Structure formats: C-alpha cells, structure tokens
Amino acid sequence: MIHITLPDGSQREFSGPVTVAEVAASIGSGLAKAALAGKIGDKVVDTSYQITADSLLSIITAKDADGLDVIRHSTAHLLAYAVKELFPDAQVTIGPVIENGFYYDFAYKRPFTPEDLVAIEKRMAELAAKDEPVVRRVLPRDEAVAYFKGLGEHYKAEIIASIPSNEDVSLYREGNFEDLCRGPHVPSTGKLKFFKLMKVAGAYWRGDHRNEMLQRVYGTAWATKDELQQYLTMLEEAEKRDHRKLGRELDLFHIDEHSPGTVFWHPKGWTVWQEVEQYMRRVYRENGYQEVKGPQILDQGLWEKTGHWDKYRENMFVTESEKRDYALKPMNCPGHIIIFKQGIKSYRDLPLRFGEFGQCHRNEPTGGLHGIMRVRAFTQDDGHIFCTEDQIQSEVVAFTTLLQKVYRDFGFKDIIYKLSTRPEKRIGSEESWDRAENALAEGLRASGCEFEYLPGEGAFYGPKIEYTLKDALGRPWQCGTIQVDPNMPERLDAEFVGEDGARHRPIMLHRAIVGSLERFIGILIEQHAGALPTWLAPLQVSVLNITDAQSDYCREIAAKLQKALPNQDLRVAVDLRNEKITYKIREHSLQKLPYILVAGDKEKAAGAVAVRARGNRDLGVMSVEAFAELIAQDIANKA
8 A cells, every 4th residue: 555645734644556636636635736847755756656655745737836837837838848849950959947937948040039939929829729648758868869860850869968877867758749858747738828929038058258159039928828928017016216327327336348237327316325325324423343455456465365266266357467366356355354464452442343344346248247237346335343252142133133124215115035044065174164054044033033944055164144135126125144164364463352361253244234335326226216315316406487487496405405304414406498498397206206397477576496305296396495494304304
C-alpha cells in the first residue's frame, strides 16, 4: 500500500503506484480539474508523475505561487510552439520564467515586427483553445542530441550536448511541437488562457557578446483575466511615471552620449538633489553621525588588501600616474577605515558613526544602464558604524527607527524587512555568525518589525538586513541596508583599545538609507508621478499676472513670501509674459507645480491672490499672509 499525506494531515491509501492527477481525482472532481502540478516535499512535479512510495503531497493549482510559475513556464513553450507554426525556419533556444512572466529566445533570418507579435499571440490563443495534452518523455542524452539535429534545431542540440553523456534528458510534447525541458508543465494547453506578448529585444546566445544575436520575445501570463488586466494597467501607469520621460518633460536632467551612464543635472533637477542631500545631512547631524569626505582615487595596493582588486577589478575604473596604478572608488568603506585609523581609538569612542555623500564609480555594462536608476557614477548616503559586537543590536534598533522616519518623510509607508544569513562559503566561526545573526534579528524584533529570513544570502563575511520600500504601484525597491562586517577592519588592520587595555578589532556596520541618491530621486519621481511634494518640488510657487497692470504687484507678492518664510528658502517664480492667463496656468500646471498664484486688478486692490493648488484645485482668494501660513504648514508636514 502507498500512503499519501495531504497538507491538512489527512491520508489517502492506494494499492499501488498512483499519479498526482489520480490523487487529485480521489479528493474531488473540482480539484482534479484545477490541478496544474503536484508538490512532493520541495519538488514540484507534473500531474502525470507517478508516486511509488509513501509521500507528502500538495496539489498545485493556479492559486499557488508554484502554480503561476508552471503557467508561465508552459506559456513560454506555447510561445515557441506558435513561432514554429508561423515561422518554421526559426530555431528555438531557451525560454525561462522571469518576474511577472517569461521570455523565449529565437534565431530567425529577420527581426520580428510588432505585426508578427500580434500574429504569434493570436496563434498561441488558437493552440491553447485546442487543449492539447502536454506529454513528457525521457531520452538518453546522445539520442536527444541526434533528435534535435534531425529537426534542424542546432541551438537546442548544443544545449543538450553540454549535459553529461551519462544523463537522460526530458522532453515535453504538445501537438506538433516538442521541446527540451526539466518541467513541470500544465497537463494540457487549455490551462493557458491569460497571457500577452510584450516586446522583442536582442540577446546574445548564451549571454556572450562574442556569439550571434538572437531575438528575445517577452511575455506575461497570469492565473486570471483580472490579474492580467491589473498588471497591464500597472504597466501603463508605470510608463506614465517613467522617470526618464518625466526628467525630460520637467527639465530635471538628461543622459548624454558624451558620458554614458552619468547624469547631467539641470537647475531644477539639481534643486531636488540638494533638497534630498541637505535633508539627509540634517539626519546625519541629528543622529550622532560625523560627516567625512574621502578621496575619489585610491592606490591599487589598498584595493588588493580589501580583496576588490581580485574580485571586482572588471567593474572598476583604473588610472595610472607616475607608474602607480589607482582606481576610482566603487565604494566608500575603505576610506572610512583609513580615517578611523588616524589616532588611537578607545572603547569609549564607540560606537563611532561616519557618514559621507561619497561619489562612487562602477563600470556597469551598457546594457544594464537605466536612466538615473542604474548608472556608472553615483553618490551614496553612505555610512559606517564602528562598534563592538555587543553594540550591534542597539545600533540596528536606532538605525531601523531612523530609516522608517526618513522613508515616511519621503512618502513611503510600506517597508519589507529581510535578514540574509550565512552563505555556504564564509569566514569566521559559527559562534560569531550566531551572535551577529541573532543581534540583527533581535534588533528588528525590538523595532517591532516582522521580517523574513533569506538563508544563505549573506556576504561571505557577515549577515545583513535589507530594507525594501514599496512605491505607489506596489513595486519593491531595495534601498536601505545594514551589514555586519568584521572582515574589512581585519584586512586593513583597524583596532581600538578595549577596557582591558588590549587591542581589539571593531565590527564595521555598513549602512545606507536611500542608497544611491540618483536612483532614489528616480524612485521619488516615479512614486509621485513627477508631482513632488511641496518641500521637494524644484519650483514651489508661480505668481502670474493677468495684465501688465499687476506686474509690480506680482513681484511684491514673491518678495513678501520669501520674507515671510526666511528659513524655508521658498522657491518662487514670477511669470509676467504677455500671454493669456489660461495659457500660463495650463503651462505651469503641466510642470506639476504645487501652487499657482494669480493676480488681477481685484486681487491687487484687496492685497490678495487667487490660489490654485496642484490637481486643478481652486482654493479661492486669500491674503498673501494666509497663503504663506498655508505653504509653510505644507512644507513642515512634508505633505
């Protein structure tokens, strides 16, 4: 007898080997119809998988995360099936699941057009409607190589040839199409209903630029029609919020071919930058950080000591002077240790917190660059805390509380907390890892944070916490981190005098809140769709006249506002152009200004202004003093 234990603890008994589908059918016809796969222990298998021993089994449906992966994987095969139907000369290569969808790479004699994508998607729907069974078979490796060569699928044959010769390989067939795959897959194509092809891009065979360029077709697939529509709507909204598009429209910055991967900040964009930097500078000052500044270029010998020269050299920009090799710093930590080492440090000096707005350079590949989100030159709100092992937990509590306030002030309320623990390859004793991981975990618990563990995701020298914020569209952005590092102080010989009079190594906590300022400003632009809150807006108020008769009065309004708010450094513009007032209002509204003040003869006579707030909200007529109070409160609340 074979005993199958289900997730609720109940058991089913079978007289002999049984498939996942048969177990589902024994539970109920509804589950049998919904079943996409099974999960035995941690292994996801086809519904046709035969169970031959007592097992713990979950039936996977479209409601499960594993079920969605099976749908997306199977839809990638459906895409390849449709391409082969429409373009028989195309060769298939690989088609994995990715976040929110899948892709498949093809070799074809000409580029696929948007019209081709429409035709492929239509054919996919037709093939899915046929509800053809998806059937698995196993072949010896060499037989599989010969089989695909016979089909003219040379890329697929090359993939299989790289598998050890003593291994068998699994193939999946649906209708006239058969593909190499480990699986699992849906039981039939009729399970694939809600998908859309998104775009075509270039991709090198096996990711090597020396190989031929293939065509990568991206798609998305979901369990329900509503989920698909919600995702497509989110993409439309994301496109409207794209920081690159808004950066041009709002005249904030641009990227130029003369310096790829670096940012040319325009006056408005640099104003936003300064607001973010000065805010973070106040955060440093009010929370016990001492701001420092290290050099941009450091000697090769230092990078050899830290290990970067061996492990990170290809991502570093290097230069030479007087027969000495140097590198532009890709991170700030070595410089902070050099500062720490100047003079004798005592246990009484710890924790010692350094902060720096340090510009770093990393030689990112061109294909990885993305607006101001992924660049080659960036500035970090970088900080390093030198402390003892016993001080880690209290520093984590203080840092987490500070980070939460900063994120709230910038408009982010939803934070995800993750604790990355020891990897397989690591240095240090198990006891030191235990203490470090426990200190981080207890620091999060003391801060009232629910968190998840990421086993094995820590650095080789220490565990870390990742702080991921969610934006208005629900997209995650990992910005903050605090990481335990006893390794770099050891490598660079940093020490302090302990209470016992002996020399000790400090623990170094790498920490960042916003991370790269460039990337964070890009996130802010997309979070607020370019309509930055008043305290961050590059221009906060525009004063518009209706006729020339109010020109001097408009100038007086601007001067009065700036005098009324001397500590706010209010950013006011006066638009006295000889244009219709409706035209000027519309133009300033498109620039997403928080407030537009309009002055005509009536307002001038009353010593007042007509106030329009962003979003076409008419706040009516009020005195200049009343408006000054309103905007001062707005700025103070960081609304």
